[in-house]
Amino acid sequence: MTRPLVMGVLNVTPDSFSDGGLWLDPDAAVAHARELADSGADIIDVGGESTRPGAGRVALEDELHRTLPVIEALARAGLTVSVDTMRAEVARRAVAAGAAYINDVSGGLADPDMASVAAEAAGSGCDVIVMHWRGHSADMQQRAVYGDVTADVIAELSDRVGAFTAAGVPAERIILDPGLGFAKSFEHNWRLIATLPTLMALGHRVIVGTSRKGFLGAVGRPEGHPRPPRERDVATAVTSAYLSDFGVWGVRVHDVPSTVDALDVAQALRAAREASAATPARRAED
Ligand code: PMM
DSSP states (O other): OOOOEEEEEEEOSSOOTTTTTTTOSHHHHHHHHHHHHHTTOSEEEEESSOOSTTOOOOOHHHHHHHHHHHHHHHHHTTOOEEEEOSOHHHHHHHHHTTOSEEEETTTTSSOTTHHHHHHHHHTTTOEEEEEOOOSOGGGGGGGOOOSSHHHHHHHHHHHHHHHHHHTTOOGGGEEEEOOTTSSOOHHHHHHHHHTHHHHHTTSSEEEEOOTTOHHHHHTTSOTTOOOOGGGOHHHHHHHHHHHHTTTOSEEEESOHHHHHHHHHHHHHHHHHHHHHHHSOOOOOOO
């Protein structure tokens, strides 16, 4: 089992929950992307719209203006880029500018044209990440109501896969994401992590984003006093390493060095486990 790919987050927004405003300037964004890649990020995920709980929509023109120059510069520099967008028009222009992945957190629900844009992009080798989503950030937490969260997320994602394949996206171009933090309670997020093999059994590649999310901040802390987002990178690295044991295809993180370290250690442990299974330890002779 190889280690998962690491997707480094590059939010070109004024208001993302953990890095809003840091990379709004295109030069700062490109420099940060290079840092992410130098520390081991395999893909740079460029987003121009914050999806933090409660966030409003950004105008199409603003989203294009924030993301396209950065995507163009990164693709020109030879980096592998994904575009984090719910808008078909942004996805289409980003792919033309060199993005190799469309990362749609709405799984095609926010924009009826996304599936056909993804189908066209698939023709030029572009993959699409289809995330579980139930509605825009302004009120998404009110939709965190499930019978069995794993079964419900799988059923809803399967419907989305059906919509993308019906539009002409080959199934092998579709990567699934359980959408941690999007219309999910603390318990829902942990349960989705623990039961991830059930989602993986659908046969698609799977990517998971735990990075700096609220459910990590709450662990081990008194109620109402979570760890602040930028102090959640150790927790993020631990969950990424745990997920790597399931064989996930990718993890999406803000702090690349800590997660790469954790993934390398998890990989070394797996190799040692396999080696010991092949040659079990002998009892010391006395
Ligand atoms: N989470 C955020 C944004 N985009 N994309 C995918 N595929 N999976 C996620 O979990 C995800 C995402 C949350 O916002 P952030 O950019 O501030 O982490």
